[in-house]
Amino acid sequence: MASETRTSAESIPTVQVSEGERLTGPWIFARQVRQVRGAKDGDLVEVHDERGQFLAHALFNSYSDIRLRVLSRGKKSDLAQTRPFLLRALASADRLRRKVLRLEEHGDTYRVAHAEGDDVSGLIVDRLGEWLVCEYHSLGFWRLRDDVAYALGQLYPKAQIQHRMPAHAARAEGIEPPAPTESGAAATLVENGLSFHFLPGEGHKTGWFCDQRDNRARVGRLAAGRDVLDLFCNAGGFALQAAKAGARSVTAVDLDEKVLARARLSGERNNLQVNWRHADAFDVLREACTASARPGLIIVDPHKLIPSKQAEEDGMRKYRDLNTLALSAVREGGLVASFSCSGLLAESAFIGLLFQCARRAGRGVRLLERYEAGPDHPQRPDFTRSRYLKGALLAVD
Numbered sequence: 001m002a003s004e005t006r007t008s009a010e011s012i013p014t015v016q017v018s019e020g021e022r023l024t025g026p027w028i029f030a031r032q033v034r035q036v037r038g039a040k041d042g043d044l045v046e047v048h049d050e051r052g053q054f055l056a057h058a059l060f061n062s063y064s065d066i067r068l069r070v071l072s073r074g075k076k077s078d079l080a081q082t083r084p085f086l087l088r089a090l091a092s093a094d095r096l097r098r099k100v101l102r103l104e105e106h107g108d109t110y111r112v113a114h115a116e117g118d119d120v121s122g123l124i125v126d127r128l129g130e131w132l133v134c135e136y137h138s139l140g141f142w143r144l145r146d147d148v149a150y151a152l153g154q155l156y157p158k159a160q161i162q163h164r165m166p167a168h169a170a171r172a173e174g175i176e177p178p179a180p181t182e183s184g185a186a187a188t189l190v191e192n193g194l195s196f197h198f199l200p201g202e203g204h205k206t207g208w209f210c211d212q213r214d215n216r217a218r219v220g221r222l223a224a225g226r227d228v229l230d231l232f233c234n235a236g237g238f239a240l241q242a243a244k245a246g247a248r249s250v251t252a253v254d255l256d257e258k259v260l261a262r263a264r265l266s267g268e269r270n271n272l273q274v275n276w277r278h279a280d281a282f283d284v285l286r287e288a289c290t291a292s293a294r295p296g297l298i299i300v301d302p303h304k305l306i307p308s309k310q311a312e313e314d315g316m317r318k319y320r321d322l323n324t325l326a327l328s329a330v331r332e333g334g335l336v337a338s339f340s341c342s343g344l345l346a347e348s349a350f351i352g353l354l355f356q357c358a359r360r361a362g363r364g365v366r367l368l369e370r371y372e373a374g375p376d377h378p379q380r381p382d383f384t385r386s387r388y389l390k391g392a393l394l395a396v397d
Helices: 082-100 139-143 145-155 167-173 210-223 237-244 257-269 281-290 309-329 347-361
Strands: 014-017 027-029 033-037 044-048 054-060 066-072 109-114 123-128 131-136 160-164 187-191 194-198 227-231 249-254 275-278 297-300 335-340 365-372 390-396
Touching: 014 054, 044 066, 054 139, 066 082, 082 109, 082 123, 082 145, 109 187, 109 210, 123 145, 131 145, 139 145, 145 160, 194 237, 194 257, 210 237, 210 297, 210 335, 210 365, 210 390, 227 237, 227 281, 237 249, 237 257, 237 297, 249 257, 249 281, 257 275, 281 309, 297 309, 309 335, 309 347, 335 365, 347 365, 347 390
Parallel strands: 014 044, 131 160, 227 249, 227 297, 249 275, 297 335
Antiparallel strands: 014 033, 027 066, 044 054, 054 066, 109 123, 123 131, 187 194, 335 390, 365 390
């Protein structure tokens, strides 16, 4: 693929925005755009006001309602060359993780760049062991992937780099989903003292859910001496942390046989005992509601149940049914740790939903903790969507 690096000698297309629009946040929508001059989908453009004054650099896509993804509101010369700019942006994001948060001291698994939270709207980069997996949600960044790889290569010279664009993101950006590229073999990563098998860039997200790293450790510490039921266990992150902490028993449930197979390998690698079940979480909870011995800790961590506005009603119904069953199934004095990664569901609404579910289940609850993604998933004040993950720990009477 030819490099998309732009030189200072090249003219940059411009997009003019409407007068009076307050251009806050990293997204500029179609209704805010007045005129497009020479820009093609995926182009890096200059954003001007109606007087021709420079406002920002952004990635343009006429197909998406997110017409412009802002990369910089600095000097007009900042993006004269894209590679130096990307190196600066990614180095700044990486410095936060390695120098400020010192995440390398606790493992080799964390998010290097969190899209809008790190001023690279449409680009996610996860460090997973020896791999850097780049996930693209923007046509513009997808076309700049050689430049992204160049910048990451300066920061992590020994890393292997994998690129992926999810099918739903490709459709939203108006292109055919790129053919998936396979890394070739399973790899390993270290998280909170445990080693896990994963496939770089394959399966869900980048191949691993970095956002739950800290929560897996926090919930795991509560498992000592308890019977644990981990629903939607995926690669076994919560289940194995619970087993490591000294749970009396751990049952982990998922409908995806492939991720369960990797979870079993990770259990064997860490010499930890978990009962892995290929089953539907709703069916397992119904069984638990009538069992003589009920779990003392239930972890509910489903996939995104509200992927779009159109799916909101159905997704809310699933969240209510799922959590009502979990609160019915847990033993008296037990704990339920429930999560939602649906960005369209606000944290306050999610907490309210859990309280409604407790009333439906006829159980008294107390809110003990709230959970969110780790600090490697930062949020800019003008873009609250960056912190999409929310969770709650409930004590159940």
